[in-house]
Amino acid sequence: MTDPAPVDPGDDSSPVLALDIGGTKLAVAVVTADGTTHGSLVAPTPHTGDWRVAVDLLFDLGRRALARAGLGEAAAVGISCGGPLDAEAGVLLCPPHLPGWIDVPIGPLAAEAFGAPFALENDATSAAVAEYRLGAGRGTHTMLYLTVSTGIGGGAVVGGALHRGAAGNGGEFGHITVHRGGRRCSCGRRGCVEAYASGTSIAARAREALAAGAESALGVLTAPTAADVAAAAADGDPLATAIWAEAVELLGVAVTDLVNVFEPDAVVLGGGVTRSGAMLLDPVRAQVGAEAMTPAAGAARVALAALGDEVCVVGAGLIGHALLGGVDPTGPPRRAHHHATPTTPPPRGITLATIGSDTMSDWLATQLGEHRSVAEATGDLAEEIRAAGELICTRLAAGGTVWSFGNGGSAADAQHLTGELVGHYRRDRRPLAAVTLSTDPSAMTCIANDYTYEEVFRRQVEALARPGDVVVAFSTSGRSPNIVTALAAAQRRGATTLLFGAGDGGPAGMHADRALLVPAKSTQRIQEMHTLMLHVISEMVDAWAAGEEPTA
Structure with missing residues (x-):
């Protein structure tokens, strides 16, 4: 490095x-x-x-x-x-x-x-560079910058050098966990500081409370913003005060963690939410001073950004x-051209003749070891799997339809699920309404040819899905555009969305009402667990449709 x-x-x-x-x-x-x-x-x-x-x-x-x-x-x-x-x-x-x-x-x-x-x-990170050179961080040796706006992000200048991380995405300060298992964040995880202290989250919490019947001066507003919440809190409104107090407290937790790690000269806070001024700054300052691990960390100057909206x-x-x-603060100089992806030559010295039983045994042992490890970790999803099966049963019982889709091997998983529903898993019972969207070549090729491949599932979902239906997506990465847009369309249509995914769910997880996320990165291991989970759900649905208890 x-x-x-x-x-x-x-x-x-x-x-x-x-x-x-x-x-x-x-x-x-x-x-x-x-x-x-x-x-x-x-x-x-x-x-x-x-x-x-x-x-x-x-x-x-x-x-x-x-x-x-x-x-x-x-x-x-x-x-x-x-x-x-x-x-x-x-x-x-x-x-x-x-x-x-x-x-x-x-x-x-x-x-x-x-x-x-x-x-x-x-x-x-761009904002950190500007504040370090020209704004509130000018003259410091080590400075942290946090933007608290639509989301929360940041940048670190340590010893006069900008740190971007190994792949250039360091500074995701908004995704520090401050409430394990808490509110869902836009990244798909739970309990991030962004889920509590960003402008988007502060406004969302106010709207949720009002929709649940809470009394507040904010109730006269059609769509209260974070600025509205801050103003109402300043006026003593109980609901706004509670939301604001938790937001700045958890922001202070995140800032204190960062101060303990970096021991900076200064922490600079910018972004739209910081326009609240002392209402945000004073509690964060107090928390850093009280909870920093060392005197030097506790002495870090916490200040508002100086450069404004630009x-x-x-x-x-x-x-x-x-x-x-020729002095790029973010690493080696970059130029505007596409970079060819290096190819890895095929391994030498391995032929069919050299793959004996010992080699195959080693390969199999490695694969089985990985499989067992991921399967054991997937066992922690038992409650989520049960809830997904219950969702499908209740929606089918009410006359809904299950729609499924995926790409590549995940398309086969989508077909596998609907096959178990329309046919049966292990019991002779009535057929259930389920359709896979990736099995209609006329619709797929028409949409891909006349629009883009990104639209192939979204347009079908918008045409077919109804409130009360379940729309199921299979994606090992959670990043495929046609998966993301289709799940978003399903939610707009009033259907309930279920994602068979992995990791944090990626962008697709943001549009999933329920998500079964395999704790693995290997595509093959993820797909194996998707098959395992859909079999467990199929057993649950089979037993429900046959009026029996599920069996192992």
Whole structure:
């Protein structure tokens, strides 16, 4: 691992076009090497289901900003966006705040549109660079930056060097667990600080409480925001006060954990939620002072960001200048081109003649060992599996239909499930209503040809699924666009969604009412557990339909 380079924008004086992609807004500006912005423009982020619409708007804003600034063509393009992302390749992998933006090659697209090299960086890391050089972190040796906005993210400058992590996605401070087994986060996990202290979560908690009948001054608002909750808490409203108090307390827990790990000179808090000022800052400061492990950690200065709404744009611009100046604060210099994927040559020395019984025994022992380990861990999902089986039984009993789909081997798993339902598992009982969407070649090829493959399941779900149905998706990664969009469509249709997935469920997990997530990374082990779980559910459904008790 190479040592991180110093946070230095270089000495380039050419204009850099800075693009910031947020969940609610797109912001662009031309940034000079001193961090000054020119020709700034902002527009709401369109959420149409097609990321190309937003990218077209972003690039149009960029062209207009260049024209307004009057400083000439862009010498580089600095791009800021929430992760996860592949900074070197310039690809947005699956940012939770941008549903449907999966494997989007934003860097190469920008390089082609503006004829300049690109630098892609996580938005919170971009903000950290800006605050460290020009804002509240100026003059510090080690600084942590947290943005508390739609989501929560961050960046760390340690010893004057920006730390991005091994793959460039370090700084996901919003996913520090502060309440194990707590609220579902946008990442698919539970109990993250983002699920309690982000603007989105604060507003959601207020709406949930009002919908449950809680009395509050917020009740006169159609859709209260985090700012509304803060204002009501300042006025002494009991509901708002309780929501706000828990949010800032758990934010303080996360900040204290970070202070204990990094022992920084300063922690800088930015983002829309921090506009509440002392209502947020004072409790966090108090918690850090009281619970830090060492005097040095407890002495860390906790301050609000100084650069305002343009902090990510300024940071993206500075990182673009660093690229031009040959001093890239995020690692080795990057250039705007696609990178060929190296291929691994086939193993030498192994032929059918050399695969004897001993070799096969070793292979089998390895595979069985992995299988047993994952199967044992999957046993912890017993309650989730029972709930999934109960869901299917109750919806079928009420006249609902089970719709299933998946890609590749997961498509076969989807067919396997519906086969057990329409046919039978082990008992002679009545057939049950279940259909696999990946088995209609006319619909699949028509939709893929006339639209995109991303639409092949979504359009079928929108045509067929009804309230009371169960829509079941199988995905080992949780990242396939056609899976994610179809589950989202099912929820909009009022159907209940069930995901057979793995890990944290990925973007698909965000649209799953219930999820059976195998604790494994190996595709083959995940699929083996999917088969095991669908067999257990089939036994449960079989027994229910036959009026018997399930058997082992």
